[in-house]
Amino acid sequence: PRGNRSPVVPRQDSTGTLKTTISLGKTPVIVHSGPFYLMKEPPAESELTGSANLLLKNSLEHSYNKFSGRKVKDQLSAFLPNLPGNIDVPALQDNSSLRLLYEKPPIGGKELLPLTANQLLGFRLHAGP
Numbered sequence: 001p002r003g004n005r006s007p008v009v010p011r012q013d014s015t016g017t018l019k020t021t022i023s024l025g026k027t028p029v030i031v032h033s034g035p036f037y038l039m040k041e042p043p044a045e046s047e048l049t050g051s052a053n054l055l056l057k058n059s060l061e062h063s064y065n066k067f068s069g070r071k072v073k074d075q076l077s078a079f080l081p082n083l084p085g086n087i088d089v090p091a092l093q094d095n096s097s098l099r100l101l102y103e104k105p106p107i108g109g110k111e112l113l114p115l116t117a118n119q120l121l122g123f124r125l126h127a128g129p
Helices: 061-069 098-103 117-123
Strands: 019-023 029-033
Touching: none
Parallel strands: none
Antiparallel strands: 019 029
């Protein structure tokens, strides 16, 4: 009967496509035919893996030893000149490490309180570009 089945239109390349046949009538039926894959092809095998020593493969071990073996000459204050105080002293010497701050927090004058709902409005996200 006319209009019962959709015409089959040949495609030039039908690999990786889902072919369906739709039958209309008293009881419409959709029939899937052909392969349907949700995953891509696996990547091709490679000679280079994570276990390869890239320094040795690219002949860079001499450069690595040259830069990693020498002692750092510049002090931390040379990179951070605007910080006040002597920052070249190790943290354990002047009792300014993060561990000490966690274990013995400084004694402050005021208690820290959570922000109120009205104060939290300032941190609300707004829609934008």
